[in-house]
Amino acid sequence: MEPLRVGDSYGGYRARLVEELRDLGIRDMAVLAAVAQTPRHLFVPEALRNRAYENAALPIGKHQTISHPSTHARNLEAVGLQGRERVLEVGTGSGYQTALLSRLADQVISIERIAALADLARSALQEAGCVNVTVLVGDGTLGRRSLAPFDAIIVSAAGASPPKPLIEQLADGGRLVMPICRDSGQELVKFTRTGDGLVEQSMGHVQFVPLLGKHGFEDENS
Numbered sequence: 001m002e003p004l005r006v007g008d009s010y011g012g013y014r015a016r017l018v019e020e021l022r023d024l025g026i027r028d029m030a031v032l033a034a035v036a037q038t039p040r041h042l043f044v045p046e047a048l049r050n051r052a053y054e055n056a057a058l059p060i061g062k063h064q065t066i067s068h069p070s071t072h073a074r075n076l077e078a079v080g081l082q083g084r085e086r087v088l089e090v091g092t093g094s095g096y097q098t099a100l101l102s103r104l105a106d107q108v109i110s111i112e113r114i115a116a117l118a119d120l121a122r123s124a125l126q127e128a129g130c131v132n133v134t135v136l137v138g139d140g141t142l143g144r145r146s147l148a149p150f151d152a153i154i155v156s157a158a159g160a161s162p163p164k165p166l167i168e169q170l171a172d173g174g175r176l177v178m179p180i181c182r183d184s185g186q187e188l189v190k191f192t193r194t195g196d197g198l199v200e201q202s203m204g205h206v207q208f209v210p211l212l213g214k215h216g217f218e219d220e221n222s
Contacts, residue, residue, distance in 0.1 A: 010041055013053035020055055021073050028077040034103040035073060040066075042124045043096035062114050064209075066094040067156070071206070078177045078190050078203050079152045081105050086147075088169070090140030090178075090211075091156030095121030101154070102130040109147055111140040113212065141213030143169045150174060158186045158208040163215035167191075167198065179208040 018036045026032060041052035044066055048058050057065045075097070081087070081104040092098055092112035098121065101108045110133065112118040118137045125133050136144065140155070141163040148169035155166070155178030162176055170176055176191040188203040210217045 010039060010053065014038075014040075017053045017055065017069055021070055024055075024070050026070070026073045026077055028073075028080075030081070030083075030104055031073050031076045031100075034076070034100045035069060037103065038096070038099050039128055040069065040096055042128050043094040043099065043121075060094045060117070060120075062117055064093055064114070064117060066096055072097045072100055074188070074203065074206075075154055075156075075177055076100060076104060078188065079154055079175050081152060085151035086149075088143060088147075088150040088153045088166070089156070090143075090153065090166070092118055092121045092135050093156060095124045095135070097154070097156065098133055098135070099125055099128050099130050102133050105152070106132065108133045109136065109144055109150075110134070111136045111138055111144065113137070113139060139213040141165065141211065141215035145169060152176070154178070155211060156208065157211035157216070158206075159211035159216045162191055162198075163211075163213070165215060167193070177203070178211075179206050 014036050018032050041049045044052045044058050055068050055070050057068050060066050085105045086107045087101055087105040089110040092110040098110045115137045118135050122135050143165045149171035151171050151174050153166050153176040158179035158181050160181050170193045174193050179186045180189045186206050188206045190201045192199045212219045
């Protein structure tokens with residue numbers, strides 16, 4: 001991919017954010033480098049750009065938020081990308097995590113159910129110089145079978161279990177990271193596909209919006 005075109009005026013803020021992520025336990029150097037080089041201010045509303053490099057969730061419209069940078073970093077560290085993967089992201093949202101993925105993988109397919117957010121994300125990703133990303137509008141719980149298999153899948157919403165279509169579209173040895181609803185609350189879980197099925201690894205407690213779609217929860221507004 002082309003280098004991201006990052007404004008130097010925000011470089012110090014990004015460096016400070018990277019140090020904060022280090023203090024919070026993020027150790028993957030590729031993830032930290034992606035955060036250091038990705039212009040988060042392009043993915044938040046202009047009125048909130050002065051807060052773009054806080055480790056905070058911010059509203060992006062349509063009752064959605066851009067997650068804490070530490071949440072994105074934790075997801076990306078969990079999935080363990082090496083740079084050669086085809087990745088599926090369920091829930092484009094602002095597009096910021098998509099931009100981070102574009103620096104960590106060979107190809108990124110991102111699915112957003114809200115068309116207006118997908119349009120904004122595409123514009124921000126273009127401005128950020130991300131050329132190995134495709135943003136689609138649709139039901140992310142269905143994945144995109146025509147583009148499978150995927151080496152890694154990241155789901156940015158919580159469900160009772162991984163959607164069956166996503167498991168079917170995961171390559172052998174592939175990893176799927178998503179929040180799972182448990183009796184004790186939500187838990188970030190990494191699922192690794194092996195010849196014997198799925199191996200689960202808990203990554204700790206999290207808090208995400210519900211996963212909506214055919215293989216998720218019903219949208220009460222639909």
